[in-house]
Amino acid sequence: HWPVDFSWKEISSPVVQMHRFRLEVTSIGSHMCVLCSYLIVHSFGRRMLYPGSVGLLQKAMRPMLQQGQARLVEEYDGQRNKLVACDGNEIDTMFVDRRKDGGRAGKTLVICCEGNAGFYEVGCMNTPLEGGYSVLGWNHPGFGGSTGVPFPQNEANAMDVVIQFAVHKLGFQLSDIIVYAWSIGGFTASWAVMSYPEIRALVLDASFDDLLPLALKVMPESWRPLVTHTVRQYMNLNNDEQLCKYQGPVLLIRRTKDEIITTTGPEDIMSNRGNDLLLKLLQYRYPKVMTEDALRAVRQWLAAGTQIEEESVYTGYEVDDDWCLSVLQSYQTDREPLFPWSVGTCFKHSSHARKYMRNFDTTHCTPLPISEFRPPWKLKH
Numbered sequence: 001h002w003p004v005d006f007s008w009k010e011i012s013s014p015v016v017q018m019h020r021f022r023l024e025v026t027s028i029g030s031h032m033c034v035l036c037s038y039l040i041v042h043s044f045g046r047r048m049l050y051p052g053s054v055g056l057l058q059k060a061m062r063p064m065l066q067q068g069q070a071r072l073v074e075e076y077d078g079q080r081n082k083l084v085a086c087d088g089n090e091i092d093t094m095f096v097d098r099r100k101d102g103g104r105a106g107k108t109l110v111i112c113c114e115g116n117a118g119f120y121e122v123g124c125m126n127t128p129l130e131g132g133y134s135v136l137g138w139n140h141p142g143f144g145g146s147t148g149v150p151f152p153q154n155e156a157n158a159m160d161v162v163i164q165f166a167v168h169k170l171g172f173q174l175s176d177i178i179v180y181a182w183s184i185g186g187f188t189a190s191w192a193v194m195s196y197p198e199i200r201a202l203v204l205d206a207s208f209d210d211l212l213p214l215a216l217k218v219m220p221e222s223w224r225p226l227v228t229h230t231v232r233q234y235m236n237l238n239n240d241e242q243l244c245k246y247q248g249p250v251l252l253i254r255r256t257k258d259e260i261i262t263t264t265g266p267e268d269i270m271s272n273r274g275n276d277l278l279l280k281l282l283q284y285r286y287p288k289v290m291t292e293d294a295l296r297a298v299r300q301w302l303a304a305g306t307q308i309e310e311e312s313v314y315t316g317y318e319v320d321d322d323w324c325l326s327v328l329q330s331y332q333t334d335r336e337p338l339f340p341w342s343v344g345t346c347f348k349h350s351s352h353a354r355k356y357m358r359n360f361d362t363t364h365c366t367p368l369p370i371s372e373f374r375p376p377w378k379l380k381h
Helices: 031-049 055-076 126-130 152-168 183-195 211-217 221-234 239-243 273-285 292-303 307-316 321-335
Strands: 079-084 090-096 109-113 134-138 177-182 201-205 250-255 357-360
Touching: 031 221, 055 090, 079 152, 090 152, 109 152, 109 183, 134 152, 152 183, 177 183, 183 201, 183 239, 201 239, 211 221, 239 273, 250 273, 273 292, 292 307
Parallel strands: 109 134, 109 177, 177 201, 201 250, 250 357
Antiparallel strands: 079 090, 090 134
16 A cells, blocks of 8 residues: 555656567477466466565565564665556665765665565665665565566566666666676666666676576476476576676676586586676677687686686786786777677687676675675776
8 A cells, every 4th residue: 555656657758668578489389388388487487486476485584574674764764665667566665875975885876686585675785785885675576565476577677667766766877876686686687787778887696697507407307398498488587698788897796605506516616607697798798809718718717616726727827917908998999899899819818707707605695795796897998
């Protein structure tokens, strides 16, 4: 019964109209498979992917969520607002305004996208709050006070109205906004920067490139065609494709003991799907830099399990950071190009890996300390 604070209908000329996903239907040739996919995703599949939407879990967490909400209101003067997305779903949000405090951080708004069992009341928005940023958190459709079901289109619609609210009601420019996501929140975050390219920067923590490899690892091998069809048709969380359509600064945070987004287990750091997200981004942005030799070098760097091993790989290739940056700055000054860049034919190895990715030596669900949160690297003139 909370009154609506903002609706997508209030925008006379929205920056981005409602988006529809291109559904990739695999030709399986069996109506039974299509029916099975539908039944799977609308029964246990969606609940496995987004356990935070399950009523029993929310009931168990209710005291914790109420305490977290009270803390945000009482300690940070948080403002709770109900937004209505273009699909009619009501999105529960919490805004902490730090602009009056002055300082550069307070004038920057960090929009937080939670994980598949995360809520703004107890989730990742606590990290930028510790850094003095203005912060806007929101709950997935079907989570907490938000209505609906967290299918990809509904997720995108929710993110869309959150951004419109930040710009048209809260008074932030897109260039004032950093989008920060944890885990599965990388889908809505990458959708946001793809759809609103003027957004200042993107920070993805413990996120992945594509849902399909992670879905396949938890299902029987015999189900492979069915799982592939189901994911591509109904839950196509294609973070890598969306991310490559963004031109701005990106920081990926990889958790070296991540047990969730690895396909063979946390002991095999090379099975972390964050690696694939980084490689796909670098290959798109710098195709001539990312030769076979450079790919081997980056993979060797990714395989390093400790900071000492990481530095050893880096120094072993004798990377000259200053020279690389001067070449890129010269290229940028001469052309002001959009990605992909043609620069790189003279580069022997890529030094970009650690500009785009930072390691955090912990597991998937450990809260990110503010010391690990920072705006992404940006090439300056």
